């Protein structure tokens with residue numbers, strides 16, 4: 001068998017220790033598939049004394065991850081530190097400068113610096129691989145860039161954040177509080193170092209921007225993603241949605257919008273109401289699911305564990321195996337120079353159904369004021385729920401679902417209500433996922 005491929009691991013947290021366990025457990029199988037053994041030679045993390053549940057005695061230790069790239073006994077650098085900049089980016093740049101292939105699970109870094117790194121990797125003739133950066137263990141980067149390569153991709157959408165999906169589906173199943181369930185997701189290793197990246201939709205936006213670039217041959221444009229997260233969703237929204245026949249899921253969606261002067265790349269991450277009979281409504285826990293629609297393949301659904309040590313390590317090691325086999329590929333499915341700079345799509349003309357939640361004082365005239373704003377903005381209401389009655393001076397929740405209509409009309413209705421003393425909190429608007 002050929003010489004081992006020697007790898008350095010920077011970052012020995014959830015994913016890094018998962019990679020060590022996987023490479024040790026499946027060493028023989030991996031060597032046969034890779035046509036050569038994979039040997040970890042050096043590692044780095046912040047705290048050398050921490051018990052990580054894996055034996056590090058046979059690997060060289062570096063306090064500074066950036067110097068791993070310069071070691072003679074390292075062919076491939078595996079970056080599992082995280083963060084868009086800082087040591088992760090310094091290490092990535094150093095690896096490429098040293099002519100060493102780079103494997104990373106770091107979506108924040110790829111979303112912000114992916115084009116620079118991919119361009120430098122092309123110049124250096126080495127591989128840049130990031131399967132684990134999108135949807136954990138699901139091979140969606142490979143699926144889109146290889147399996148779907150012959151298709152004009154029409155739309156990509158789905159559940160891209162395991163932490164949010166875990167929170168929403170657990171709140172739905174158990175009625176537990178948001179903060180309580182988030183703490184569980186952190187304990188289980190799903191959440192980012194800063195969990196606001198998860199719950200505010202930023203992590204899903206990182207992944208969506210990467211998929212949009214691969215799917216549409218577009219220059220990656222993270223700043224153009226329209227993002228909102230799940231932090232404003234209350235248990236009451238989940239209950240109201242359920243009563244109306246929906247579950248709530250954080251959905252990322254990207255497509256090329258061809259509508260007139262607003263044409264461009266549409267990228268959006270928002271909580272949506274998903275009809276209970278839609279396949280995405282049954283995606284629970286830290287599972288992710290990505291739907292890709294192409295002009296010849298039709299609709300593909302990729303589903304699996306979107307976070308956690310084992311699944312993410314599986315995607316990282318699959319990339320290492322590709323490098324061992326000499327499969328370099330283009331990081332974004334085509335050379336960086338050929339990716340097209342696409343304008344951000346304007347969204348005023350988009351149509352759909354929406355869920356609106358108003359928190360209001362329980363007094364006469366409030367409902368009339370809200371429905372008048374709907375009438376004046378041209379929004380047609382399909383159903384409306386107000387349960388119970390507040391104590392005197394208290395507030396109640398009014399939830400409504402609109403008929404199909406322009407998103408701009410719903411925004412106009414909300415604007416008409418701005419500053420009204422009939423609202424005690426900012427209204428929440430969620431789109432309803434169509435078929």
Ligand code: NAP
Pocket residue numbers: 010011012013014015016044045046047048050063064065080081082083087105106107108132133136189190191192193306307308309312
């Ligand atoms: P983690 O558990 O927080 O581990 C991060 C590791 O990086 C730790 O070992 C830490 O060292 C080390 N580190 C942090 N700052 C460092 C520094 N300045 N110098 C040296 N080492 C440093 O993170 P993770 O969950 O494994 O995530 C790693 C990467 O994978 C991130 O990019 C994340 O977005 C991505 N990812 C994670 C998942 C998941 O399910 N967790 C899934 C897909 C992708 P100490 O241990 O000594 O503190």
Ligand code: HSE
Pocket residue numbers: 133134135136160161162163164190191192198203306307308
């Ligand atoms: N924090 C991320 C999530 C990890 O919850 O989906 C996987 O990318």
